[in-house]
Amino acid sequence: DAGITQSPRHKVTETGTPVTLRCHQTENHRYMYWYRQDPGHGLRLIHYSYGVKDTDKGEVSDGYSVSRSKTEDFLLTLESATSSQTSVYFCAISESVHLNTEAFFGQGTRLTVV
């Protein structure tokens, strides 16, 4: 299995508080992704990174920010959590699209905003 660790695995937080989710990889892959999974919507891309300090927005980036200060870590921050951000969050990594490689996924973080 690819070395991807998401933390925490479960979190309950209050509306209006900031929350940071961490994705850590040991594969030295260039690309890292954050998705949210909600019933009826599949996986929607929040932000992704194509290198250290290189990030871009996905389909549903409002209310989220990311940082990647080193290859192995990709942080997702909810600036001020809202109930609509209750979801399961998945991190994924990929070596390179040009090498036709697949993306590997973490086990997910279940976030509940009350």
Add this chain to the structure above:
Amino acid sequence: AQSVTQLGSHVSVSEGALVLLRCNYSSSVPPYLFWYVQYPNQGLQLLLKYTTGATLVKGINGFEAEFKKSETSFHLTKPSAHMSDAAEYFCAVYSGNTGKLIFGQGTTLQVKP
């Protein structure tokens, strides 16, 4: 921009029957296409992928998919469903040269005894 549409959010088949899960994509450049499977309370794992070359791609667990450029489709099939195939299936496309990986809405496969 690239996009993926999966036709049918739920598909139900009998054990031993043909499985057909539909995926259509939109891409302005030759696409890289993927099918992933997610079992309950787990992450996603790759079933198969199309990059270049042979348009019929074989994956794990007896699944295969055919890339049809003229139809912009990448449908997933399996000749004979097994109870263990019950899961959610996602089609995905890489977005051009950016490395952005876009998923469809998912199709839940139910297999009846």
